[in-house]
Structures are given as C-alpha cells and as structure tokens.
Amino acid sequence: MADFRTHIAGSTLVGVGIGMAGHSYGIPLQSCLLGGGLCSVAGILPDLDSDSGVPYRESVAFVSAFVPLLLISRFEALGWTRETIVLACAGVYLFIRFGVAEVFRRYTVHRGMWHSIPAAASVGLLTFLITDHRHLDLRLYWTVAAVAGFITHLVFDELYSVDFRGVRLKKSFGTALKFWSTRGVWPNISAYAKLAVLTLLAWGDPVLMDYIDEHHPVPGTMERVHQQVELQPEPGDDSVWR
Numbered sequence: 001m002a003d004f005r006t007h008i009a010g011s012t013l014v015g016v017g018i019g020m021a022g023h024s025y026g027i028p029l030q031s032c033l034l035g036g037g038l039c040s041v042a043g044i045l046p047d048l049d050s051d052s053g054v055p056y057r058e059s060v061a062f063v064s065a066f067v068p069l070l071l072i073s074r075f076e077a078l079g080w081t082r083e084t085i086v087l088a089c090a091g092v093y094l095f096i097r098f099g100v101a102e103v104f105r106r107y108t109v110h111r112g113m114w115h116s117i118p119a120a121a122s123v124g125l126l127t128f129l130i131t132d133h134r135h136l137d138l139r140l141y142w143t144v145a146a147v148a149g150f151i152t153h154l155v156f157d158e159l160y161s162v163d164f165r166g167v168r169l170k171k172s173f174g175t176a177l178k179f180w181s182t183r184g185v186w187p188n189i190s191a192y193a194k195l196a197v198l199t200l201l202a203w204g205d206p207v208l209m210d211y212i213d214e215h216h217p218v219p220g221t222m223e224r225v226h227q228q229v230e231l232q233p234e235p236g237d238d239s240v241w242r
Contacts, residue, residue, distance in 0.1 A: 003055075004044065004047070004054050004055045004058060006156060007043050007044055007047070007055075007152075007153050007156055008040065008043060008044055008058075010043060010152050010153075010156050011039055011040050011041075011042065011043020011044065011149040011152045011153060012036075012039075012040040012043070014039055014043070014148055014149060014152045015035070015036035015037065015038070015039030015040040015043075015145065015148075015149060016036055018032075018035050018036055018039050018144075018145045018148060019032040019033060019035055019036035020032075022035055022141055027138070027141060031138055031141070031142075034142060035141055035142050035145035036145065037066075038127060038142055038145045038146045038149065039145040039146065039148050039149035039152075040149060041062050041063070041066050041146075041149065042123060042127075042145070042146040042147070042148075042149030042150045042153075043149040043150065043152050043153050044058060044059045044062060044153065045059060045063065045123060045149075045150055045153070046114060046115050046119070046150065046153045046154065046157075046176075047059045047153075048060065048063070048101070048104045048108070048114065049104060049108035049109065049110050049111075049112055049114040049115065050110055051104075051105050051108075051110065056105075060096070060097060060101045061097075063096055063100075064093050064096040064097040064101075065093065067092060067093075067096060067130065068088075068089035068090075068092040068093050069089075070127075070130045070131055071088070071089065071092060071130060072085060072089065073131075073132040073133070074130075074132045075088050075089075077132060109183070111157075111176065112181060112183060112187055113181045113187040113188060113190070113191040114191075115154060115157065115176045115178070116154075116176075116177075116178050116179065116180075116181070116191065117151075117154075117177065117178065117179050118179065118191045118192060118195050119150070119191065120147050120150040120151050120154065121147070121195055122191075122194055122195050122198055123146055123147060123150050124143045124144070124146055124147040124150075125143075125195070125198035125199060125201070125202045126146075126198060127142055127143045127145075127146040127147075128140070128142075128143045128202050128205070129198070129201055129202055129205065131143075133207075134207065136207050136208060136211045139207065151177075153176075154176040154177045155176075155177065157176035157177075158176050158177050161176075
C-alpha cells in the first residue's frame with residue numbers, strides 16, 4: 001500500500017498538471033492555484049478511514065484547516081462581519097477536527113466504501129457545494145480537481161496492490177477502485193444514499209439552476225416569465241395596486 005508521502009506527492013503532481021491545464025484555457029491564476037491545492041488535499045482524503053497513524057492525523061489536519069478557508073466567501077455573501085466569520089471558521093474547524101473525524105474513526109473501516117468511486121463523486125459534490133463563485137465553470141473546475149485528487153489516491157492504492165516482481169495480485173487488489181463493497185449491504189446503501197442527497201443539494205444550487213434556466217429552460221419557464229412581464233404595471237399606472 002502506498003504511504004502518505006507517495007499519496008500527497010502524487011496528488012500534488014496531478015494538481016500541478018490541472019493548474020497548468022486550467023491556466024492554458026484562460027482560467028485566472030489564483031483559481032488555478034486553488035484547483036491544484038484542492039487536488040493535492042483531496043489526494044489524502046481516502047485515508048480518513050485509517051483510524052490512526054500519520055495518514056489519519058495529517059488528513060484530518062489538512063481538511064480541518066482547508067474547508068473553513070473555502071467557506072469564507074459564502075460567509076461574506078451572508079453579510080457577516082469579520083469577527084463573525086472568524087468565529088464561524090473556528091467552529092467549522094472544531095466540528096471537522098473533533099466531530100467528523102470521530103465519526104470516520106468509529107464508523108468506517110480501512111478500504112471500505114470510503115475507498116470507492118461513489119466516495120470520489122461525493123467529495124466532488126461536497127466541493128461544488130462548499131465553494132462559492134458566480135461563474136459555474138470555475139466551480140466545476142474545482143470539483144473536477146478534487147475528484148482527480150481523490151481518484152489519484154485510489155489508483156496508487158491499486159498499483160501498490162500488484163506485485164510486479166512476481167507478477168501477482170495482492171489480497172488488497174480491487175478494494176480501492178470499486179463501486180460496490182463485498183463487506184455487506186449496509187455500507188453500500190449508506191454510501192449511495194449520501195451520494196443521492198448530495199446530488200439533490202447540488203442540483204438545487206442557485207448558480208446551477210440559473211445556468212440551466214438560461215441555457216436549457218424547462219418547458220413553460222419562458223411562458224411564465226412572459227406572463228409576469230405582462231402583469232407588470234406601466235410607468236405611472238398604479239391600477240394593479242388598488
């Protein structure tokens with residue numbers, strides 16, 4: 001199994017590539033750097049199910065510090081003061097550091113469904129929901145970067161499950177890049193239920209809904225808009241308010 005240094009180095013290298021690719025397509029440098037950082041951090045997220053050791057401690061530390069930073073723009077959009085934002089970020093840090101991490105420690109097993117394709121998709125959806133920007137393309141770019149980092153970790157785990165010297169597969173082969181766990185039905189139900197909830201939340205995101213209404217309007221949407229426009233009073237006409 002690949003160690004922590006291998007995973008962080010691999011996902012960081014992929015993150016550099018994603019950042020360079022984004023910049024070549026005209027994405028602002030700051031956004032590309034954030035995308036590369038998300039890829040790098042996501043590359044150690046699967047080790048949250050390690051329960052102990054360096055991978056677990058470092059994963060929790062990175063996530064606890066990184067997520068509050070991504071939420072700052074959302075807090076600012078709420079009109080919060082600087083002091084309130086600082087307190088909120090501290091609360092998110094403590095919640096992840098001592099709440100979410102404890103849930104992972106108690107209720108996950110190493111190489112369980114957290115090491116899977118559905119988990120990578122869930123991380124992507126979480127990234128989409130946490131990040132905030134009026135341009136949908138940027139949020140999708142960051143989402144892809146996070147998924148790429150997570151998948152990089154799974155690929156390294158599978159590569160290290162192959163003994164190339166003896167050309168044989170180890171018992172751990174197939175436990176990372178998977179869609180379904182053979183350890184029981186409940187882990188699969190839980191993983192896909194979380195994925196479904198996150199999908200619904202992402203689908204209801206205002207930025208995504210505005211994009212869909214603008215480029216692919218639902219039948220009847222434009223008719224309702226026209227009706228609302230027709231009901232608007234003419235300048236100087238207050239008859240509708242009587």
